[in-house]
Amino acid sequence: MGRRWSFSVGTVKGTAVRIHATFFLLLLWVGVSGWLSGGPSAALHIVVLICLVFFCVVLHEFGHIFAARKFGVNTPEVVLLPIGGVSRLERIPDEPRAEFVIAIAGPLVTLAIAIGLLLVLGRMPSPNEIEQGAGVQGLVAQLAYINLVLFLFNLIPAFPMDGGRVLRAGLASWLGHSQGTRVAAGIGQVCAVLLGVAGLFSNNIILVLIAVFIYFAAGSENGIVALRDITAGKTARESMIDNFVRLHSTDPVATAASALVHADQREFPVVDDQGRMSGFLTRDGIIRALAGPGPDTPIARVMEDIQEVSQWTRMDDIIPLLASGTKAVGVAGDDGRCLGYITWENLMEELLIARALKHRTPAGFPARAQPGH
Numbered sequence: 001m002g003r004r005w006s007f008s009v010g011t012v013k014g015t016a017v018r019i020h021a022t023f024f025l026l027l028l029w030v031g032v033s034g035w036l037s038g039g040p041s042a043a044l045h046i047v048v049l050i051c052l053v054f055f056c057v058v059l060h061e062f063g064h065i066f067a068a069r070k071f072g073v074n075t076p077e078v079v080l081l082p083i084g085g086v087s088r089l090e091r092i093p094d095e096p097r098a099e100f101v102i103a104i105a106g107p108l109v110t111l112a113i114a115i116g117l118l119l120v121l122g123r124m125p126s127p128n129e130i131e132q133g134a135g136v137q138g139l140v141a142q143l144a145y146i147n148l149v150l151f152l153f154n155l156i157p158a159f160p161m162d163g164g165r166v167l168r169a170g171l172a173s174w175l176g177h178s179q180g181t182r183v184a185a186g187i188g189q190v191c192a193v194l195l196g197v198a199g200l201f202s203n204n205i206i207l208v209l210i211a212v213f214i215y216f217a218a219g220s221e222n223g224i225v226a227l228r229d230i231t232a233g234k235t236a237r238e239s240m241i242d243n244f245v246r247l248h249s250t251d252p253v254a255t256a257a258s259a260l261v262h263a264d265q266r267e268f269p270v271v272d273d274q275g276r277m278s279g280f281l282t283r284d285g286i287i288r289a290l291a292g293p294g295p296d297t298p299i300a301r302v303m304e305d306i307q308e309v310s311q312w313t314r315m316d317d318i319i320p321l322l323a324s325g326t327k328a329v330g331v332a333g334d335d336g337r338c339l340g341y342i343t344w345e346n347l348m349e350e351l352l353i354a355r356a357l358k359h360r361t362p363a364g365f366p367a368r369a370q371p372g373h
């Protein structure tokens with residue numbers, strides 16, 4: 001998500017602020033429903049409110065971004081989605097104090113905004129005002145209330161909420177990074193279940209969806225840390241797939257289709273005449289190309305872009321790329337030629353192998369169920 005459907009609205013100190021196209025769908029939707037229920041002034045009110053809320057979300061994200069900068073971590077971009085802001089930090093420091101400061105900075109900005117708005121208002125907003133306040137005073141009251149809710153919501157101790165990272169940082173400072181993450185992920189999943197039950201009882205489908213999302217996010221954070229444990233100190237060349245069929249960008253799609261039948265691969269790196277990586281093609285991509293442009297089309301015209309790393313890139317830097325949805329990472333040798341590639345499935349296999357070895361029953365002893373595993 002992100003890049004393809006988002007566009008930049010400006011850059012603040014090296015961080016591009018991008019807005020996702022679906023955000024405008026949200027604006028259109030609230031505008032139209034505001035108009036239908038209360039006419040043009042209601043539509044204007046809700047659209048202005050949503051824009052202000054998102055401005056506050058951007059400020060929240062810049063809380064994280066400026067805190068990260070203090071620890072030498074840059075943030076190339078922040079993307080505004082209808083569900084909130086997503087900052088793409090280059091990395092999240094393992095050092096608990098750094099993670100704590102970066103994670104808490106965002107909610108503190110949100111809290112500061114809420115307090116500032118309450119001071120401007122001079123009192124607590126009334127429930128009636130929050131529901132249907134109009135004019136500038138209504139906007140201030142609603143914005144203060146929304147920022148308070150966002151503050152509390154962000155402090156839910158579950159990934160990917162900021163509270164989950166605060167909790168992990170706290171636990172990691174005495175349990176270590178991986179054990180701390182495991183415990184934090186467990187607590188997060190318990191919170192997600194409670195949130196889901198609360199959503200079911202209050203008939204709040206959005207709360208249920210958020211709970212499901214949090215539940216899986218906590219699990220995947222745990223998986224990412226387990227992966228980082230087994231690949232600690234390794235470089236790309238040690239984890240890459242190096243026994244594979246590569247396609248040539250000038251070959252026709254028919255060649256790719258034939259490779260799909262004869263090789264046990266779901267994705268194929270595509271190389272140019274010099275053997276350098278120029279893209280990759282997935283099984284779905286090959287099928288789509290056959291049905292669309294046809295078997296005679298050159299592969300170069302239907303392939304996807306591939307992110308390339310050097311063979312010496314640390315796995316620590318590659319795992320976040322794959323975890324964020326990049327389908328494959330190409331590995332280049334010192335001469336720039338394609339040596340191999342890494343996929344998420346490939347890493348999952350490495351994880352399964354590491355786990356199997358860890359729980360191995362010594363030869364000669366009958367296998368028995370081990371308590372606690």
Ligand SMILES: [Zn+2]
Nearest residue numbers: 106107154162
């Ligand atoms: Zn945040």
